[in-house]
Amino acid sequence: MSRTGKNPVDLPKGVKVDTTANKVSVEGPKGKLDLNIPHGVNVEFKDDKLTVTRISDAKQNRSNHGTIRSRLANMVVGVTDGHKKDLEIQGIGFRAQLQGKKIVFNLGFSHPVEFDVPDCVTATIPTQTSITIEGPDNVMVGQIAAKIRALKPVEPYKGKGIRYVGEFVRRKQGKSATK
Numbered sequence: 001m002s003r004t005g006k007n008p009v010d011l012p013k014g015v016k017v018d019t020t021a022n023k024v025s026v027e028g029p030k031g032k033l034d035l036n037i038p039h040g041v042n043v044e045f046k047d048d049k050l051t052v053t054r055i056s057d058a059k060q061n062r063s064n065h066g067t068i069r070s071r072l073a074n075m076v077v078g079v080t081d082g083h084k085k086d087l088e089i090q091g092i093g094f095r096a097q098l099q100g101k102k103i104v105f106n107l108g109f110s111h112p113v114e115f116d117v118p119d120c121v122t123a124t125i126p127t128q129t130s131i132t133i134e135g136p137d138n139v140m141v142g143q144i145a146a147k148i149r150a151l152k153p154v155e156p157y158k159g160k161g162i163r164y165v166g167e168f169v170r171r172k173q174g175k176s177a178t179k
Contacts, residue, residue, distance in 0.1 A: 003066070004065075004066035004069055004070060005052050005054070005065035005066040005068070005069045007069065008049040008050060008051045009049065009050040009051075009052075009069065009072050009073045009076055010048065010049055010076075011048045011049065011050065011076060012076070012080055014028055014029055014080070015027070015028045015076060015079060015080060016028070017045050017050065019043055019044070019045050021037075022036060022037050022038075022039070023035070023036055023037060024037060024043050024050075024072065024075075026072070026075045026076060026079050027079060028076075028079030028080050028136075029079070029080065030078065030079050030080065030081070030082045030136045031078070031079055031135075031136040031137075032079070033075045033078060033079060033136055033137055035068070035071055035072065035075060037068060038060075038064050038068070040054060040055050040056065040058060040060060040061035040064060041053070041054050041055070041061060041064045041065060041068050042054070042055065043068070043072070050072055050076075052065060052068050052069040052072065053065075074138045075136075075137075077138075078135070078136035078137055078138055079136050082134055082135065082136055083134070083135060083136070083137070083138040083141045083142075084132060084133065084134045084141070085132070085133045085141055085142060085144075085145035085164065086130065086131070086132050086133075086164065086165040087130070087131040087132075087133070087145060087148060087149060087162055087163065087164060087165065088129055088130050088131075088162070088163060088164075088165050089105075089107075089128075089129040089130070089131070089152075089161075089162050090129070090154070090159055090160055090161060090162075090163065091107075091108065091158075091160035091161065092160075093106060093108065094106060094107050094108060094129070094152070094160065094161075095128035095129060096125050096128060096129070096131055097125065097128070098123065098124070098125045101116060101117050101119075102114050102115065102116055102117065103115045103117060103123055103125070103131070103148070105151060105152070107151060107152040107161075107162075108152070108160070113151055113152075115147070115148060115151065117144070118140070118144065120135055120136075120137060120140050121133055121134065121135035121137075121140055121141055121144050122134050122135060123144075130165075131148065131162075133145045133148070145164070148162060149162045149163065149164070154167075154169045156169065156170060156171055156172045157171070157172055157174050159171060
């Protein structure tokens with residue numbers, strides 16, 4: 001039995017759940033999320049708890065058991081509190097500006113880089129060198145943050161680029177003149 005999968009998911013007040021044979025919808029104050037349930041896993045809603053069980057001990061069913069339970073728990077957290085990723089920009093002259101639903105970056109290229117923010121997440125820029133991505137779906141929040149980070153990955157010699165807040169970048173020494 002999966003250690004993660006056997007624990008039920010507690011639902012706080014204000015969260016509504018709708019389960020069908022192969023789909024679970026979770027709705028709360030921050031939004032609504034849907035999850036398709038694969039064959040071999042059952043989700044039951046009883047006494048303000050979601051319980052995930054598997055039909056058999058087939059390898060794929062065992063793999064899906066804990067994964068589905070974790071995804072459901074993340075959905076519940078997302079519709080109540082939301083998920084958030086913080087990014088920071090390091091480098092002289094590197095900055096970001098929010099223009100409507102676009103983020104315009106100056107990252108040392110010959111042109112400004114524009115990034116369209118999808119409707120499912122919100123982007124805020126408290127300072128020119130910090131970006132906050134928020135939304136109910138942790139997969140989309142992480143994916144958008146990773147796409148922004150990929151615009152200018154941190155280079156190891158000077159540490160310039162876009163990184164997550166608190167991310168450690170191992171620095172390299174670089175060349176030294178020898179005679």
